[in-house]
Amino acid sequence: MVYRDKEIYNTFGLKAVAANYVEYCSLDELLxxxxxAPRPWLHVGGGSNLLFATERYEGTVFHNAMNAVEVIGRDSxxxxxxxxxxxxxxxxxxxxxxxxxxxxxxxxxIPGEVGAAAVQNIGAYGAEAKDIIESVETLDTExxxxxxxxxxxxxxxxxxxxxxxxxxxxxxxxxxxxRLSLKPGFNLSYGxxxxxxQESLSLEAVREKVIATRDAKLPAPEKTGSAGSFFxxxxxxxxxxxxxxxxxxxxxxxxxxxxxxxxxxxxxIDRCGLKGYRxxxxxxxxxxxxxxxxxxxxxxxxxxxxxxxxxxKVKEKFGVELHPEVQIIKNG
Ligand code: EPU
Numbered sequence: 143m144v145y146r147d148k149e150i151y152n153t154f155g156l157k158a159v160a161a162n163y164v165e166y167c168s169l170d171e172l173l174x175x176x177x178x179a180p181r182p183w184l185h186v187g188g189g190s191n192l193l194f195a196t197e198r199y200e201g202t203v204f205h206n207a208m209n210a211v212e213v214i215g216r217d218s219x220x221x222x223x224x225x226x227x228x229x230x231x232x233x234x235x236x237x238x239x240x241x242x243x244x245x246x247x248x249x250x251x252i253p254g255e256v257g258a259a260a261v262q263n264i265g266a267y268g269a270e271a272k273d274i275i276e277s278v279e280t281l282d283t284e285x286x287x288x289x290x291x292x293x294x295x296x297x298x299x300x301x302x303x304x305x306x307x308x309x310x311x312x313x314x315x316x317x318x319x320x321r322l323s324l325k326p327g328f329n330l331s332y333g334x335x336x337x338x339x340q341e342s343l344s345l346e347a348v349r350e351k352v353i354a355t356r357d358a359k360l361p362a363p364e365k366t367g368s369a370g371s372f373f374x375x376x377x378x379x380x381x382x383x384x385x386x387x388x389x390x391x392x393x394x395x396x397x398x399x400x401x402x403x404x405x406x407x408x409x410x411i412d413r414c415g416l417k418g419y420r421x422x423x424x425x426x427x428x429x430x431x432x433x434x435x436x437x438x439x440x441x442x443x444x445x446x447x448x449x450x451x452x453x454x455k456v457k458e459k460f461g462v463e464l465h466p467e468v469q470i471i472k473n474g
Contacts, residue, residue: 144175150203151189153253154445155367155436158194158471160184160203167207169288169316172281176204183283184471185314187258188230191369195442195472206257208317211237220321222276227257227315231264239345243322245274247345248329250352253363253370257315261305263298267332267352272298276321278305280313289313300398301374301467359430367436368427372449373407374467386460407456407464408432414455421448446470 148163162180166172176183182201186192208226211234215222221243225234231254238246248269252259259271260278275298278291291313297304304310328348330336334355338347361368375396383403387393390413394406411417411431418428423440426448427433434445434452453464 143171144179148203150186150194150199152192152194152369153188153190153363153367154193154369154440156194156440156442156445157197158199159197160199160201162202163205164202165205165207169281172204172206172314172316173286176283176286179204182473185257185311187227187255187261188253190253190363191258191262191468193369193442193445193466193468193470195446195470197442198473199471200473204314206255206314206316214319216324219325220323223320223322224279224317225256225320226317227255227260229256231255231259235349238322239349242345243324244327244345245269245322246320247348248332248335248352250349251356256318260296260315260318261303263301263303265301267335267355268329270298272296272303274320274322275318277319278315279317279319280305280315283312283314288316300377300404360433361427361429361435366427367440368433369468371408371432371467372434373411373432373452373464375404375407376462376464377402377404378462379403382462386462405462406432410456410460410462410464411452414452414459416452416455419448421451424448426452 143165145163148160150158150160152158164175164179166175179202183204184201185204206227209228211223211225211229213221214224232251234256235246235250248267249264252264252266260275264271275293278296280289282289305313335351338351377398380401380403383395394409396404398404408431416426417431419426422444423437424444425435425437427435434448456462456464
């Protein structure tokens, strides 16, 4: 289905229109519509990690509406499940939990869709999408051939993948194949999940705890516009962390690959006294400083100015540079 001048849904609640918009329900439909779609091309998921710096996108926005979930394999330990890129992520998690498939429960209630989850390697409460992804089925939009990426070929890292790179953007994710465990096993390393009493431990209990924790800290997209965490948690050399820890002994920190240390951007923004700070309609969320919100009528310019101010203050106080996790969309 091809639309002209269509409004693009985004959880920030910012005004954004696509000059051309293609919504496809199958590979065949995508192949028909892509042939004469004006460039540049932008493939979007649920609009939960995007900030439109322009009110009108002058190319073609594509949205995958393939939304089937099916079991495609099973052995004594695991099931293999294919989910269309347009499946709402939390529907997929709930589907897994209700069938007794282990591995997706910590990622409950993350906004967005399956395709975007595989681009972004979404993560929460000690788990990441890559932990359960087996392969990713794509269309190479240059050759118009299908290509399947194994998990290794996806190049997953912290909120990153090959699909986020310059060369990777031409691959549109059609569907994702997940491998989920049939044998009980939980990942309870994250603070609040440890509070679940052993006797009531179940997939449903973990899902409920994650939902309660997220509800307490993160704004509900239908009430307050936001794109979840606006910044990535910065990863710094151990020596930099030790220098900061001498001054701020209570600074949260997590081990990262290659003797690096991951710091908490939310904690640093909070320590700069910015929680609840407002700039026009944009603000730093008062329950979680990592989230920038639209308090009503915010413009993209206000959100970007606020982000620049946050980056500057954190740099001045801690000497650490923050980078947006949210994808900023401009023309050209
Ligand atoms: N903290 C503060 N003040 C704040 C925010 C956080 O002091 O305003 C402290 C917390 O008390 C905690 C630490 O900072 O000690 C870390 O905070 P939290 O556990 O809330 O997690 P986070 O690092 O802020 C990450 C992900 C979230 C994910 C949570 C839970 C990133 C960029 N964010 O946030 O993901 O839900 O962990 O696992 O990695 C998202 O990516 O959109 C997202 C919501």
